[in-house]
Amino acid sequence: MDRQALQERYGIIGESEAIKQVVDKIMQVSGTDITVLLQGESGVGKDITARAIHSLSKRDRKNIVIVNCGAIPEGIIESELFGHEKGSFTGAHEARKGYFEKADGGTIFLDEIGDTPKNIQVKLLRVLESGEFFRVGSSKMYTADVRVIAATNKDLWELVKEGSFREDLYYRLDTVKIKLPPLRDRKEDIIPIFRKFVTEFSSKYDSVFQGFSDEAKELLISYRWPGNVRELRNVAEQLVVLEKSQFIDKDRLQKYLKGRQHLGSTDNLPVLSRKDPEDEPSGQQSSTDTGIIYRALVEMRTDISDVKKMLAKFLYSTFSEKEIKALPSAVSRNIDPNDISGHIRDQMDDSSLGIRSVDTTVEEENEEEIDEIEQFFADKEIPSIEEAEKFLIEQALKRFDGNRRKASEALGVSERTLYRKLDQYGLQ
Ligand SMILES: Nc1ncnc2c1ncn2[C@@H]1O[C@H](COP(=O)(O)OP(=O)(O)O)[C@@H](O)[C@H]1O
Ligand SMILES: [Mg+2]
Known part of the structure; x- marks a missing residue:
């Protein structure tokens, strides 16, 4: 070959x-x-x-x-x-x-x-x-x-x-x-890969891609792509879904790139950049951030369903049904026996714990939920992921009188993660 x-x-x-x-x-x-x-x-x-x-x-x-x-x-x-x-x-x-x-x-x-x-x-x-x-x-x-x-x-x-x-x-x-x-070191690959994704998503979402301007093209090429081809794929998908059948000019594209920060590992969620006020005409949260939030939510949902699957798989391979029923509700409500049905215990397959493969049902489910999420956020001011996280942590600690074990259980994170977050956000 x-x-x-x-x-x-x-x-x-x-x-x-x-x-x-x-x-x-x-x-x-x-x-x-x-x-x-x-x-x-x-x-x-x-x-x-x-x-x-x-x-x-x-x-x-x-x-x-x-x-x-x-x-x-x-x-x-x-x-x-x-x-x-x-x-x-x-x-x-x-x-x-x-x-x-x-x-x-x-x-x-x-x-x-x-x-x-x-x-x-x-x-x-x-x-x-x-x-x-x-x-x-x-x-x-x-x-x-x-x-x-x-x-x-x-x-x-x-x-x-x-x-x-x-x-x-x-x-x-x-x-x-x-x-x-990284993609930024092989810029000549950006446009061909972008075209491929846009074509794929256009047919998937039954949309017609109307092309993009020279300036938009230049922006695609000069952008840093911290998340590499995966990020390029996400941007192509968002453009096809959220800018349905529109000609993509620089401003349209910018919304999906602007303000993305690269936090340590490229696996991190994007966060809103509040640091460049010149870019933000009114100093207010602009509606253009919806795209970033949308993407973060898609990724978060996918991550969470992966985590839930791992949890289900681990619990069902380790404990009996009875022991599982006796688990604290914060744990049990996060597991779905269907996640592992058919391949539990000694016959798990490649789609379960620690083994990643694309799960189409998760993607479809995400699409529906994204509609709802978009509706929800349509007329609201959107907090950054960090603000939202900080707020939830504060609420959980308040509810459990500062008991960190209970708070972390309710939030569905480990105590260690909670400690790290408390430190990160300077919370007591
Ligand atoms: N050269 C390429 N051409 C087309 N698609 C690519 C290319 N490189 C990566 N992708 C796509 O980008 C996404 C991320 O690639 P992946 O192999 O999962 O990256 P990694 O394992 O390095 O994180 C996948 O959807 C993959 O199919
Ligand atoms: Mg990989």
Whole structure:
């Protein structure tokens, strides 16, 4: 297969030198079992690259199991990865396979590998070197024939230097590295990718794209895209939905870009910038912020439903129905047995805990809710996410007389997160 055919088949758009090199590397490594490390900021295309490598390989007939090492709670990551024996910990009613066993014959994609706890890193090194591992609570050695693709948006060497990542694992992973540069460093890819998304969403939402002005085009190219291709996709979707069948000029586009800040990780929600008063003609909250709020809400909803699914999956695989019923209501009202029906306990599938895949039902549900949310906000002044969060925290603490455990439970966050937020907002 040549480069162009591969790009078409996997929907990898781009003509930049960087994309060409990425695609060439995909072709070089996919026929082998060599471990590959994908490095790049969030939203640059690590997932699609991993999938392309897997599906071009002879392991294609088996699964690619996608594990987000940063999203699995520390207490269960070992059993998620390597499985456990019946009775190995409270609630382990059945023996269960881990992701490595599930990926046997296929590929495991360890996303956000830099966030793996150190005690697990030793075990990963072992599997990488010999394919051997132990289930939790067992001294029997298992082996799995698995190809490993890892990804990180961090500089792993920095993590090694600061002591949170093992040097031996670093060298083991660093043999073949594919660097995916941020979108702002390959500006010639922006317009082609944007066109692709706009075309896709126009047909999805039954809308006609009327094109965009030269100035709008320049703005797309000069914008920093902290969220990379993922952000570009979101902007394209919003333009298609909220500016339905309108010609996109610079001002229309600006609304969806302006004021977006880049807070640390690109995975963070966007917040409203209050720092550039010149941009805000009246000093008031302008209606143009609706787009930003909308996007934040879409992302928040998706995140929350992912979290709820993880919670459901964890609880149902760990506790009995009776124990689950006895859980505090703040927990139980957040779990839906349907999230795990059909694949609970030892047969969870790829769409559950720590394994991300696009869930279309979540997207559809979001669309409906967004309508409602938009209605709700149509004539109101909108607080920033931070203000809203701060307000909710204050309310929860007031209601529970300052009891942080209860407040965090009601808010559906961990106590640790609540402490961090209190600190962040300077609350007592
Ligand atoms: N070169 C590209 N061409 C087309 N779509 C892309 C490209 N790179 C990324 N995408 C899309 O952008 C979104 C984010 O990509 P993803 O692979 O999930 O990024 P990452 O894993 O690095 O965060 C996905 O919808 C993906 O399909
Ligand atoms: Mg990813």
